[in-house]
Amino acid sequence: MKITDIRVGIVRIPLKTPFVTALRRVDMAEDLVVKVITDDGHTGWGNAPATVVITGDSHASVASAIKDTIGPQILGMDIDDREAILQRIQHSMVHNTSAKAALDIAVHDLFGQKYRLPLYRFFGGLRQRITSDLTISLGEPEQMVQDAQKAIQAGYTNLKLKVGVDAALDIRRVRAIRQAAGPHIAIRLDANQGWKPKEAVRTIRRMEDAGLNIESIEQPVAASDTEGLKFVTDHVDTPIMADESAFSPGDVFHLLAIRACDLINIKLMKAGGLGPASQIASMAQASGIDCMMGCMLESKIGITAAASLSAGNPAIAINDLDAADLMADDPIIGGISYDRNELILPQAPGLGITDVAGWQEWDYR
Numbered sequence: 408m409k410i411t412d413i414r415v416g417i418v419r420i421p422l423k424t425p426f427v428t429a430l431r432r433v434d435m436a437e438d439l440v441v442k443v444i445t446d447d448g449h450t451g452w453g454n455a456p457a458t459v460v461i462t463g464d465s466h467a468s469v470a471s472a473i474k475d476t477i478g479p480q481i482l483g484m485d486i487d488d489r490e491a492i493l494q495r496i497q498h499s500m501v502h503n504t505s506a507k508a509a510l511d512i513a514v515h516d517l518f519g520q521k522y523r524l525p526l527y528r529f530f531g532g533l534r535q536r537i538t539s540d541l542t543i544s545l546g547e548p549e550q551m552v553q554d555a556q557k558a559i560q561a562g563y564t565n566l567k568l569k570v571g572v573d574a575a576l577d578i579r580r581v582r583a584i585r586q587a588a589g590p591h592i593a594i595r596l597d598a599n600q601g602w603k604p605k606e607a608v609r610t611i612r613r614m615e616d617a618g619l620n621i622e623s624i625e626q627p628v629a630a631s632d633t634e635g636l637k638f639v640t641d642h643v644d645t646p647i648m649a650d651e652s653a654f655s656p657g658d659v660f661h662l663l664a665i666r667a668c669d670l671i672n673i674k675l676m677k678a679g680g681l682g683p684a685s686q687i688a689s690m691a692q693a694s695g696i697d698c699m700m701g702c703m704l705e706s707k708i709g710i711t712a713a714a715s716l717s718a719g720n721p722a723i724a725i726n727d728l729d730a731a732d733l734m735a736d737d738p739i740i741g742g743i744s745y746d747r748n749e750l751i752l753p754q755a756p757g758l759g760i761t762d763v764a765g766w767q768e769w770d771y772r
């Protein structure tokens with residue numbers, strides 16, 4: 408099974424409601440969808456959404472990295488040389504983690520297809536279903552309460568709230584949602600770098616004193632401020648999770664070495680695919696630190712890949728894989744299916760994806 412062609416297309420998927428965080432507002436999900444084609448007629452699927460404010464990757468930069476730089480380096484390689492292909496993907500250029508992730512996912516898909524192995528089995532096969540939270544967008548407290556109630560009615564038992572724009576308003580938002588949700592719903596927060604270290608400690612302590620029972624708080628401070636992250640972790644009781652500070656295995660090694668956080672949010676688009684993401688999970692496991700599997704606003708291709716690693720790996724204890732549930736439409740045929748707040752892993756080989764409706768080649772030049 409040799410790689411003979413790599414093709415890039417774009418899929419646009421309308422959202423149920425706009426997605427708002429401390430960093431951006433998005434009305435329509437756009438995902439770059441890659442096909443890696445082999446000489447025996449198999450297609451491996453991969454994807455990369457543009458997240459310029461997070462990874463720095465735009466669709467044009469991802470497409471160019473795949474078509475002009477990384478792609479030519481892996482054309483002609485045999486899928487049985489999986490590790491050699493993955494190394495070449497990672498080492499053919501620096502940064503560009505979304506482009507690397509798209510190709511890495513497609514190569515894993517092809518390996519699973521060749522040996523008729525569902526990817527979650529390849530990664531360990533611990534669970535056939537995993538539970539995801541649902542993210543509530545930033546908004547007025549009343550709107551966020553309404554959205555939270557809707558999510559609970561739909562079967563979600565874990566909510567993730569976006570905060571980090573105004574600390575006083577954040578506390579009002581969380582208090583209102585805790586009152587509406589009752590004591591048994593798990594609430595985790597994501598500040599998306601929105602606070603200064605001391606402001607974060609003050610705000611989190613006020614939430615602790617108010618008995619809001621927050622499960623964890625993601626990325627309270629700026630991505631580059633690892634000392635600030637450690638300061639927050641050391642001065643509050645609530646578990647602190649690194650997200651934008653934790654891209655590569657090297658970043659995570661540093662965070663673990665200085666004990667800067669209690670939890671790591673792994674995302675394929677930050678790590679550069681399933682290979683580096685597995686390394687992060689192993690390092691965290693060895694350090695006694697749990698991971699959450701997260702995602703971008705992306706199609707079910709990346710969600711199925713992320714769910715496959717998470718379902719196989721004991722270090723990944725929680726999941727924030729709700730992107731497909733935020734979308735009004737699903738063009739991906741196959742992959743994971745849903746049962747309320749659970750993702751059910753496909754039993755078909757690889758990602759179990761057979762086609763993408765409306766896929767069209769994209770000429771990015």
Ligand SMILES: [Mg+2]
Binds near residue numbers: 597599650651672
């Ligand atoms: Mg986050």
